[in-house]
Amino acid sequence: MEKKIRVLVxxxxxxxxxxxxxxxxxxxxxxxxxxxxxxxxxxxxxxxNAAIQEDVDCIGLSCLSGAHNELFPEVVRLLxxxxxxxxxxxxxxxxxxxxxPFLESAGIAKVFTPxxxxxxxxxxxxxxxxxxxxxxxxxPKKIAHIGIAVHSIEAALPFYCRVLGLKLLGCExxxxxxxxxxxxxxxxxxxxxxxxxxxxxxxxxxxxxxxxGIHHIALEVDDLEQRLSSLKENGVSLxxxxxxxxxxQAQIAFLHPKQAxxxxxxxxxxxxxxxxxxxxx
Amino acid sequence: xxxxxxxxxxxxxxxxVKDRLVKAPERKQRFxxxxxxxxxxxxxxxxxxxxxxxxLGFPGEYPYTRGVQPTMYRGRxxxxxxxxxxxxxxxxxxxxxxxxxxxxxxxxxxxDLPTQIGYDSDDPMAAGEVGKVGVAIDSLEDMETLxxxxxxxxxxxxxxxxxxASVLLAMYIAVAEKQGVPSSKLSGTIQNDILKEYxxxxxxxxxxxxxxxxxxxxxxxxxxxxxxxxxxxxxxxxIREAGATAVQEVAFTLADGIAYVEAALQAGxxxxxxxxxxxxxxxxxNHFFEEIAxxxxxxxxxARLMRERFGAKNPKxxxxxxxxxxxxxxLTAQQPDNNIVRVTIQALxxxxxxxxxxxxxxxxxxxxxxxxxxxxxxxxxxxIIAYESGVTDTVDPLAGSWYVEYLTDQxxxxxxxxxxxxxxxxxxxxxxxxxxxxxxxxxxxYETQRKIEAGEQLVVGMNCFQLEDEPQPELLRVDPSIxxxxxxxxxxxxxxxxxxxTEQTLARLRQGAEGTENLMPLILDCVRHYATIGEICGVxxxxxxxxxxx
Numbered sequence: 096m097e098k099k100i101r102v103l104v105x106x107x108x109x110x111x112x113x114x115x116x117x118x119x120x121x122x123x124x125x126x127x128x129x130x131x132x133x134x135x136x137x138x139x140x141x142x143x144n145a146a147i148q149e150d151v152d153c154i155g156l157s158c159l160s161g162a163h164n165e166l167f168p169e170v171v172r173l174l175x176x177x178x179x180x181x182x183x184x185x186x187x188x189x190x191x192x193x194x195x196p197f198l199e200s201a202g203i204a205k206v207f208t209p210x211x212x213x214x215x216x217x218x219x220x221x222x223x224x225x226x227x228x229x230x231x232x233x234x235p236k237k238i239a240h241i242g243i244a245v246h247s248i249e250a251a252l253p254f255y256c257r258v259l260g261l262k263l264l265g266c267e268x269x270x271x272x273x274x275x276x277x278x279x280x281x282x283x284x285x286x287x288x289x290x291x292x293x294x295x296x297x298x299x300x301x302x303x304x305x306x307x308g309i310h311h312i313a314l315e316v317d318d319l320e321q322r323l324s325s326l327k328e329n330g331v332s333l334x335x336x337x338x339x340x341x342x343x344q345a346q347i348a349f350l351h352p353k354q355a356x357x358x359x360x361x362x363x364x365x366x367x368x369x370x371x372x373x374x375x376x
Numbered sequence: 377x378x379x380x381x382x383x384x385x386x387x388x389x390x391x392x393v394k395d396r397l398v399k400a401p402e403r404k405q406r407f408x409x410x411x412x413x414x415x416x417x418x419x420x421x422x423x424x425x426x427x428x429x430x431x432l433g434f435p436g437e438y439p440y441t442r443g444v445q446p447t448m449y450r451g452r453x454x455x456x457x458x459x460x461x462x463x464x465x466x467x468x469x470x471x472x473x474x475x476x477x478x479x480x481x482x483x484x485x486x487x488d489l490p491t492q493i494g495y496d497s498d499d500p501m502a503a504g505e506v507g508k509v510g511v512a513i514d515s516l517e518d519m520e521t522l523x524x525x526x527x528x529x530x531x532x533x534x535x536x537x538x539x540x541a542s543v544l545l546a547m548y549i550a551v552a553e554k555q556g557v558p559s560s561k562l563s564g565t566i567q568n569d570i571l572k573e574y575x576x577x578x579x580x581x582x583x584x585x586x587x588x589x590x591x592x593x594x595x596x597x598x599x600x601x602x603x604x605x606x607x608x609x610x611x612x613x614x615i616r617e618a619g620a621t622a623v624q625e626v627a628f629t630l631a632d633g634i635a636y637v638e639a640a641l642q643a644g645x646x647x648x649x650x651x652x653x654x655x656x657x658x659x660x661x662n663h664f665f666e667e668i669a670x671x672x673x674x675x676x677x678x679a680r681l682m683r684e685r686f687g688a689k690n691p692k693x694x695x696x697x698x699x700x701x702x703x704x705x706x707l708t709a710q711q712p713d714n715n716i717v718r719v720t721i722q723a724l725x726x727x728x729x730x731x732x733x734x735x736x737x738x739x740x741x742x743x744x745x746x747x748x749x750x751x752x753x754x755x756x757x758x759x760i761i762a763y764e765s766g767v768t769d770t771v772d773p774l775a776g777s778w779y780v781e782y783l784t785d786q787x788x789x790x791x792x793x794x795x796x797x798x799x800x801x802x803x804x805x806x807x808x809x810x811x812x813x814x815x816x817x818x819x820x821x822y823e824t825q826r827k828i829e830a831g832e833q834l835v836v837g838m839n840c841f842q843l844e845d846e847p848q849p850e851l852l853r854v855d856p857s858i859x860x861x862x863x864x865x866x867x868x869x870x871x872x873x874x875x876x877x878t879e880q881t882l883a884r885l886r887q888g889a890e891g892t893e894n895l896m897p898l899i900l901d902c903v904r905h906y907a908t909i910g911e912i913c914g915v916x917x918x919x920x921x922x923x924x925x926x
Contacts (some may be wrong), residue, residue, distance in 0.1 A: 100491060105724050108489070108503075108504055108505050109488065109489035109490065109492075109493050109495075109501065109502070109505050109579075110505075110509075110578070111489075111573070111577050111578015112577075112578070112617075113578065113618075113822050114617070114618045114619055114705070114818075117818050117821065117822075118619075118818075118821055118822050118825045121818075121822050122822075122825070134925050135578050135925060136493075136501075136578075138500075138501070138503075160489055160505055160508050160509050161508040161745070161854065162503075162504035162505045162858075163743065164504075165503060165504030166503075166504050189742065189743065189744065191743055191744050191851050192848050193383055193848065193851070208709050209708065209742045210708060210709055210710055210835075210838045210839075212829050213825065213829060214829065319634040
């Protein structure tokens with residue numbers, strides 16, 4: 096059985112506001128983690144002792160009294176002193192934005208301010224506590240294509256075909272995504288020009304918000320379904336939990352761009368390359 | 377009684393009010409709308425009958441559903457009391473003088489956590505916390521600075537202090553002595569509500585039993601020496617902040633109230649001597665009509681409890697007088713200016729509910745302590761409600777609304793069910809020790825979080841209508857050198873004072889704590905001789921032990 100992530104939720108200092116700490120403790124339990132709550136009024140030394148004794152993977156510090164700049168870094172310092180700084184430390188509470196860079200530089204991996212969804216906190220812990228299991232997946236095979244959003248394929252094509260000299264392979268409408276796509280060949284990859292077919296198309300929203308330009312990068316894989324479920328288990332947030340149909344009957348899924356510095360990645364798998372577990376049906 | 381008799385009762389009430397007006401006139405001779413429609417003091421059903429008299433009654437009369445004063449805000453507006461305090465006594469004294477100059481009518485002191493938990497600023501447990509959430513008070517010296525230039529016979533002061541309430545009250549009395557003001561002229565409130573500290577707020581020191589003794593000692597001392605003082609502010613505020621519903625807020629607060637009354641009766645006090653000095657503290661939350669109904673229901677339940685169950689004879693013992701603070705946990709860190717609107721709605725509900733005093737939160741509550749500008753906007757919000765909205769022109773304007781009366785009845789009914797459950801567990805103290813209220817509140821807090829994350833409960837600017845790039849507001853920073861400054865002051869004090877006498881007063885306190893005598897006079901003696909809060913609470917910690925949460 097897979098080992099559960101262990102988290103110590105701790106209240107450093109004299110602050111008595113533990114609504115947030117208690118809610119997060121329970122939310123993490125509901126996410127399948129084992130959670131120990133220290134109770135109120137813990138010194139940094141008591142917290143570090145408890146973390147080591149309980150063999151936790153992560154410490155979540157909560158402080159609403161304004162003492163975070165003194166108390167949070169002290170926890171990290173003591174962890175280093177005890178050579179236990181492999182324990183992930185995150186924090187939350189009434190913490191002004193301007194204090195966050197200082198806390199991060201002092202070794203607090205992330206600060207979650209009021210209003211943070213508990214699911215994001217759980218996802219962050221999973222991602223940071225078990226990075227190895229994400230890495231064991233093999234790299235994608237190649238860049239399948241780069242998607243470029245345009246208002247009109249007709250207007251954009253002359254640049255790609257005449258100025259860049261790329262070969263137009265054809266056009267296709269993908270009704271599910273409300274988008275028309277032009278495929279341009281470039282070596283083993285392609286450029287795809289994406290034109291929205293209606294105002295509700297994701298590409299239309301992209302154009303309104305950011306204008307024309309690079310929309311996404313697609314990576315070719317041959318294990319899409321398994322890969323998605325493994326990413327999901329590791330707390331990577333996905334726009335599509337299960338594969339859906341893209342152009343050329345490819346199976347596709349998008350990852351959430353917030354964890355990739357704003358870049359939208361698509362994973363795609365083309366028919367004929369499906370690898371199934373126990374594949375004899 | 378026939379309807380005619382009820383009409384006669386109404387005429388008698390009117391006559392009493394008129395007699396009263398000779399001594400205490402209303403704010404204006406005549407109240408009228410913009411269209412010059414004259415506004416009456418109170419509006420009543422066409423037929424005053426037994427049902428009306430039983431449930432609502434006239435304003436200022438049993439069961440006080442319509443308010444504790446017959447003229448309410450036509451006579452006097454609520455006390456505008458903004459909670460303030462940070463850093464050193466010097467800085468907070470400056471903020472107090474600023475607020476008084478801005479038209480605030482009462483002071484409300486926020487103490488830092490070491491003070492609230494009975495540690496001196498140089499105690500290792502105080503590291504990082506000195507001056508952060510309130511002002512740091514170590515000895516009488518700091519208290520003298522805090523009220524420098526503020527005549528204590530002319531201002532009413534509320535102090536948010538619980539476990540060491542007797543120490544801070546003693547310091548206040550001692551400062552007044554130095555100003556030449558006798559304790560009989562002091563008015564104000566100490567929070568002094570330890571049960572809700574175990575339930576929701578967390579600044580407890582001692583176990584329940586000795587804590588209840590400290591509280592009843594204060595009741596007894598004040599009924600004799602500080603008669604205008606509210607000796608306790610039985611608080612639902614923090615219970616609500618921790619996640620409770622409006623019904624739970626009413627039920628748990630009143631259950632705590634019953635526990636204090638019973639403790640005082642057991643200590644041999646006469647109900648009509650101490651009960652008029654009990655006051656309450658509620659939250660002003662989001663659901664507008666439910667909040668208004670909550671205040672009305674609480675007044676009715678308390679009046680009946682005091683009169684019928686405890687047999688109090690003095691009408692002042694029946695009155696549920698309440699301070700309100702708008703709900704801090706409803707405010708968002710996102711788009712903080714939106715909080716001004718939330719606070720306005722919550723404050724309006726408290727006023728329509730008939731609060732006696734009000735603190736309106738500042739827009740930056742979810743980010744830091746308020747800046748001077750934010751604190752001013754919060755006070756202006758109250759002033760606009762008071763002076764511009766016209767809601768103060770008539771008493772209990774929402775009475776008779778079928779909806780509001782229904783909600784009032786429902787809150788009463790459901791709160792009484794909860795209170796009965798707590799009675800069966802052996803009362804509030806037993807329920808707290810068993811962790812019952814704590815669990816109920818936590819369940820509710822978790823459910824609220826779930827609803828917000830699922831989008832079932834919308835919070836504007838947080839889970840809907842978000843902004844991508846939020847501008848960062850200016851925030852108040854507490855000077856980080858304050859810990860060192862307080863330590864220097866303490867060193868100087870300990871070198872300067874007559875340590876032999878201070879030691880004597882502390883030894884006498886220990887002796888008292890081991891026995892059964894009233895500790896207030898002994899604590900007063902300690903603070904007069906500049907014993908620090910850490911020294912006084914240290915002695916009591918040794919005798920009483922410390923509470924450990926369940």
